[in-house]
Amino acid sequence: MDTMTRYHDRYTALMAGMSALGGAVPGPMAAFGQLHRSAGADGALDGKTKELIALGIAVTVRCEGCIVCHVQDSLTLGATREEIQEVLGVAVLMGGGPSVVYACEALEALDELAPAVSTAAAG
Numbered sequence: 001m002d003t004m005t006r007y008h009d010r011y012t013a014l015m016a017g018m019s020a021l022g023g024a025v026p027g028p029m030a031a032f033g034q035l036h037r038s039a040g041a042d043g044a045l046d047g048k049t050k051e052l053i054a055l056g057i058a059v060t061v062r063c064e065g066c067i068v069c070h071v072q073d074s075l076t077l078g079a080t081r082e083e084i085q086e087v088l089g090v091a092v093l094m095g096g097g098p099s100v101v102y103a104c105e106a107l108e109a110l111d112e113l114a115p116a117v118s119t120a121a122a123g
Helices: 006-024 026-040 047-060 062-076 083-123
Strands: none
Touching: 006 026, 006 062, 006 083, 026 047, 047 062, 047 083, 062 083
């Protein structure tokens, strides 16, 4: 796979997979969707901050798909490169050496996905 579209393609495939899973098990996936919307809604913390927290957790639990989704969603909600990089530093603090590997994955995803989000926001 072309490394310049790896994370975009991974994100697209994950969204399609979750849609298919929603068709196969609509009850649990509807509940998961509601949980995601509720947990991510603005409250004492705004949605962007919550996405950044989710990204840090994704790195520490070593979930590649989660990393791609939360990098994308953080960017969509207006997170800056600097904010995402700081989250990766905290994830490394909490997850140690293995989190370094996944933080590198997140940085690669950021490098690939950020230009597309910037272009979409400008257009």
